[in-house]
Every structure is written in C-alpha cells, then in structure tokens.
Amino acid sequence: MSNIHDKAHGLEKAISESEEFQKLKSAFETVMKNPETKQMFDEFRDTQIRLQEKQMQGLEITEEEIETARKVVELVQRNQDISTLMEEEQKVNQLINDISRIITSPLEGLYGNSNNVN
DSSP, rough: OOHHHHHHHHHHHHHHHHHHHHHHHHHHHHHHHHHHHHHHHEEEEEEEEHHHHHHHHOOOOOOHHHHEEEEEEEHHHHHHHHHHHHHHHHHHHHHHHHHHHHHHHHHHHHTTTTOOOO
C-alpha cells in the first residue's frame, strides 16, 4: 500500500511543480500583495462560500443575495489581477479533474463492466 502512497506524494510534487500551478501561485501572490485587490478577492470568496453553504443546507438564496453576488462578480471581473487568478485557478482545476478521471478509470472499468459479469 505504501507504494501507492509514495506515487500519490510524487503526483502531489509534480502538481506543485507544474507550470499550471506555478502560474496560479504567482497570480495568487500578485493579488495578495495589493491590499485593495486582496480585500476585493476576499469579499468575493466570502460571498461564494456563504451562498454555497446556504445551498448545501437547502436554504433559499434571496434575490438580494443574488444581486449582491452579481455585483461582486462584476467588480472582480474588472480587476485584471483577480481575473488572471481565476483563469489560472480554472486551469489547475482542469488539470486535477483530468488526473482524477485517470486515477478513477479502474473503478469505472470495474463497475462499467458489471453488467457483463455472470
């Protein structure tokens, strides 16, 4: 079992050293260096988390909350540093989704072929 864990740690290192992650890290550092941009980004993240928590709890999101979230999104999209950060985050998320698909393919193969087992 430790061999699999060693490979997982190797994958973690490869992700950390990847071009995608390094660009994300640089974009994040750029946002965090500017107090105004950092505050805007923090407000954006807080708004996202609040709305996600309400959804997970099955609570209704009000029109006022939707409008506030829309304004926050419009504001951060106008900030080039935050837009760049969001683009780089999306690329890393895509990389991780691709990796997840690859490492779960044995399960998909097993369960996907379950109809063929007699």
